[in-house]
Amino acid sequence: MENKDVVVSVKDLHVNFYNNNRCNRVLRGVSFDLKKRDIMCIVGESGCGKSVTANSIMGLLPELSRIESGSIDFYYQGRDIRIDRLKRKGKEMRELRGSGMAMIFQDPMTALNPVFTVGYQINEALMYHNQAKTKKEADQMAVQLLKDMGIPLPQQRVKEYPHQFSGGMCQRAMIAMAMSCRPKVLVADEPTTALDVTIQAQIFELMLELKNNNDTAILLITHDMGVVAELADRVAVMYMGNIVESGEARAILTRPAHPYTKALLDSIPVLGRGKGQKLEPIKGSTPDPYNRPKGCQFAPRCPYATKECETAMPGEQTIEEGHMCRCFHNLLKGEGI
């Protein structure tokens, strides 16, 4: 372990999906470290492998997928656990999920089981990870958790069913459930995409609070650069199964090195970049995963592409301290760094 603050370390992760006898190489060498008390954002257009990355860490990949190579280390209770080697449905993995690492999802309204009360669903996590010994104790803890997540009238709310909650409330309940065992890592897969803007802000507020109070490392997946600007400590930009650029949030937002990152930033208004920003949607669309470009995956859409770009995928290059980029012609080159 290089850094004692690193909680999850993903190295050169390759994940394939086997669908209808076709092999889809979804993750093609993903590496990053997730540190304690950090919010790391993974951004990228949909279909580029963000959720697959998250699910790999949680051991929640679907049956038809396989980790081909690479490693996922989870540093937990003084141990180094190789997540990639655990059986997905095995006992060890199960005991980590929910207690060591937890996850919340995109659509909170469907993520909770409609036929059980919210309290019951929180209790389940508490009881199975021995946080509560009796049902009564679990009930009290569930009430407290809902209260901590800013849900009014928690005593009454625990007895209600998910359909009686609004979307924002559901996500708060989900977070309550996820945080119930004080996990070291919280994976949030587009947790606010289904919610409206004011509710989004509240949920993010809550996540910031959690990270500060519990030292939780948060892996926040989003396709929204605006979210990154507000929350992220570190950013990884994904495109077609690769992290094409990663580094400190400030560096990435102000001095993007990869043409794709720049294109993403140009397509949304960013706070602090001043008024009168010219917004430009990214040209073209992501390629068919079964029919990928030979070289750099972004080449067909990249305004800076040269012949060289079509020969091979550029390797990881550290262009400045803690700033990685995979591009033959990274945009900071000219600046003499």
Place this chain on the structure above:
Amino acid sequence: MATYTLRKVLSLIPMMLFISFLIYLGIELMPGDAVDFLIPPDALATMSAEQLNAMRESLGLNDPFLVRYLKWLGGLLQGEFGYSIQSGVPVATLMKNHLPATIELTVTALVFSSVFGVLFGVLSALKKGSLIDQVFSLIGMAGVAIPQFLLGLICINAFALHLNILPAGGRMASAGQSFVERLPYLLMPALVLGFSLTAGVMRYARSSMLDSMGRDYMKTARAKGIPEWRVNLLHGLRTALTPVVVLIGFRLPMLIGGAVVIEEVFQWPGIGSLFVNAVRSQNTPLVMMIGFFSVLLVLISSIIVDIVTAFLDPRIKLS
């Protein structure tokens, strides 16, 4: 819920009036009347028109249609079910004699098909695409495709005639036998009926379970780190069960009239065979009463289904 039930039960009254009228009309519209079936054809030749008319008069068949219906209705309201035209036995007695047999048969078949249908369906869903799934789906198809009477005859042939391990028909060897002694008689008809009912439940349970297994909350449950059996059986099955229970609920009317074919094949002395005979001979009081209770049970079942669904799925409100 109490007010809901009360309102629903009250709404049954006009519905039952209307439907019973329709059944009565149906019998009326059939060619001939009870007298034609009451008298053997050779005796009919020797009887004069007056004699026949006197008979019709005594049975009240000469009254206008509406009067007869109202008379029947009046009787019903006083708890007077009338007499079988054929045998003169009170309809109430006939029902009392035949209903237990039918209920015994259909309850066994319903329980059997519900338990095994859900079990096999869920197993199929959990092991989707495996050998066991394919075997079950094959059995399911057989259950739907093979007519009950054919399967009944095949079974009689095999187990009663060739292997001689089960009786070919009937409900008991002698009056007053205990349930255990009667069990061999019940086994074959109940299993044959149950078999064809299982297929439906199985296919329903399988698709419902598959649907449930693909839902987001299953992933949430897994992400919580609870054991896989609990994810599948608690979160998956519990939610998948609602539509299956509805299907089973709508089979409750079978309890009275549903086993006609099986009762005929196995000479099971139940309501089904009674009903077939009654319709054939235009035995109006008997047809009316069996029809009336069958329809009533259909309507009551739908109320039960509503209540049970609301109980199983908190999103559904009774209104």
